[in-house]
Amino acid sequence: MENTGLPELIPCLDVKDPQFDGVVVVTDSVAKLSGVNDNLECLKAPLESYHQVDLSFGKEVTLIDTDVVPSRRLIFSPTGPLNRDYDDVRRFADAGSKGILRAIQAGCKHPLLVRPIDDSFPKAGSVTTLGVLQAVYVPLEIREDVPDKCPKISKLGVWCNDLKRVTQGIDLANGLERGRIATRDIGGSDPERMAAPRVEEYVTAMFRNTSVKVTVHADAGQFKQEYPLLSAVNRCASKVDRHCGRLIFLEYEGEGKVEKTLFLVGKGITYDTGGADIKAGGVMAGMHRDKCGAATVAGFFKTLSEMKPKGIKVVGALCMVRNSVGSECYVADEIITSRAGVRVRVGNTDAEGRMVMADVLCHCKEMAVDAINPELFTIATLTGHAIRAMGPKYSIIMDNGPARQLNTARNMQEIGDIWGDPFEVSTIRREDFEFHTGKSEYEDVLQCNNAPSSATARGHQSPSAFLIMSSGLDKHGIDSKQPLPYSHLDIAGSSGPFPGVPTGSPLVAMAAKYILPRL
Structure with missing residues (x-):
């Protein structure tokens, strides 16, 4: 097996799946969780409750301890505004990267990423996933010389509201990321x-x-x-x-x-x-x-x-x-x-x-x-x-x-x-x-x-x-x-x-x- 450090990507439709030890939500607004899938409704209450006690909510990554998900770790990584002249899809990649790094800090080894869906950015989900994978890359020398530091996470669940869509997205992410790993290995x-x-x-x-x-x-x-x-x-x-x-x-x-x-x-x-x-x-x-x-x-x-x-x-x-x-x-x-x-x-x-x-x-x-x-x-x-x-x-x-x-x-x-x-x-x-x-x-x-x-x-x-x-x-x-x-x-x-x-x-x-x- 190739020693790429790439985590196993797992399609998921249930944010309460116990195999994941943290849930990372990437979006610009908690309201976006409504109407997408009933499965996400359970996440709204703890997020809105936390919003009442922390004015920084929505401005930086937040980790909430909640029994709504089996791992108790719910990480909200906001994109910030998306409707200004200069906002672009990279805000999703940035939020995904920050969210997954916070999950790793919290001790997660197999987190679940809730991919965003945004009509203004048709590739928001894929861009977010690629942002996460950029953040969990392990340099080649570390993989070879210090194997106990690899991988940063062993599996990554990817949530979407449609199993076919998320499976296709994972195939795409795997193909692109394996190419980017080779690029980083040689270039870096x-x-x-x-x-x-x-x-x-x-x-x-x-x-x-x-x-x-x-x-x-x-x-x-x-x-x-x-x-x-x-x-x-x-x-x-x-x-x-x-x-x-x-x-x-x-x-x-x-x-x-x-x-x-x-x-x-x-x-x-x-x-x-x-x-x-x-x-x-x-x-x-x-x-x-x-x-x-x-x-x-x-x-x-x-x-x-x-x-x-x-x-x-x-x-x-x-x-x-x-x-x-x-x-x-x-x-x-x-x-x-x-x-x-x-x-x-x-x-x-x-x-x-x-x-x-x-x-x-x-x-x-x-x-x-x-x-x-x-x-x-x-x-x-x-x-x-x-x-x-x-x-x-x-x-x-x-x-x-x-x-x-x-x-x-x-x-x-x-x-x-x-x-x-x-x-x-x-x-x-x-x-x-x-x-x-x-x-x-x-x-x-x-x-x-x-x-x-x-x-x-x-x-x-x-x-x-x-x-x-x-x-x-x-x-x-x-x-x-x-x-x-x-x-x-x-x-x-x-x-x-x-x-x-x-x-x-x-x-x-x-x-x-x-x-x-x-x-």
Whole structure:
């Protein structure tokens, strides 16, 4: 059995079921319990009674001792107001997380979650359940090294007013959460536990005997010949066996005729020292999280393997490389010819993420030319500017011309809002291409300037132009005979806090767009 720490999810229609040692109610109002199901009427009296003696009721999580439920523990976790301009479905996830953590504090090991039903938020129940599961995640190192701390809860009952509905909801939650666990495991684990060779071990074990095919490239000579930009970043780390890079390809093809093909390229920098342009002043801490883009790709494939959508083919690439510093590290001013034949001048070795993805994106572009209804994506914790521009909780998506015609970014934003996995939309402009155009006759493309992205105008938009130019995707725009839709996702903000646990974003939104409609 997989050691995921995921509690057993149990459908429940009776809040008085004695197998549960606590009942967690998530809603914005006790009145919402009326008319939903007679089974919940019993909860109203103790909640309303407590309201009479505590003015903070409805503003924070409350634990009530009552004999209405066998465990005596009734936890009310309010969402707060839901009707203001700026309220969104994430209030349910926040309330679910706070409620379950209070239940754990009270000693619960198998609590029951009363899922909310709210007509204004059609996915409120699923979003709440996912919020609870985010809160009970146990990091991989703890599961392996301190097993007595795992799991935080052994079972989670999920109440709904319809058995079929709650059972379907549990299947959905299991599929999404198993993907998010893989994403958090790879993205959040320390730089030795998830160095590139150990990512290979984790991924290979995860997809053994599943519908996902795994192909691993580890030869430095192959990297130099086929992925020269990635090879440059890997050059220093390749001298240390346990840090040597891996390019891991994943492939899934669902049953039936293929109607859609996705290509996902994930940045997997297992540790980012900044290279020769070293990160100084204490800003290197947390750079093991620079692999969350590749982690998202792996997690997406885990959800594919669990849910088995039909009519879709997905090719993923995990670009697992350590940006080390030393006598073999690549340096600014080097000129490297990319897989697409583009001469790239290195401007800053701390812009390594775009380097490891560009040639792999070129490879995916070559495959996409012959694919059915293709879409290409790069997913990366790429820039500090993304956080400066949009804040720490939002993924950013930007389309090339063909993807804009498909409305990819706007659709992703709409779906993300429904599922509590939000996106902000940025636009790739002509200034971004001008910024990366070579500044002398020596080079075609400039990789980066010398300033941090957070101090550079259009610091999160322009890297997408570099990726388009260096991969040869600029030959497949709206003006070409064979346009290819491409979108770049910068998840530096949404991937999660450090210190803290990765969020698994934007897996849920991506799954809602490309997997759930094909079940």
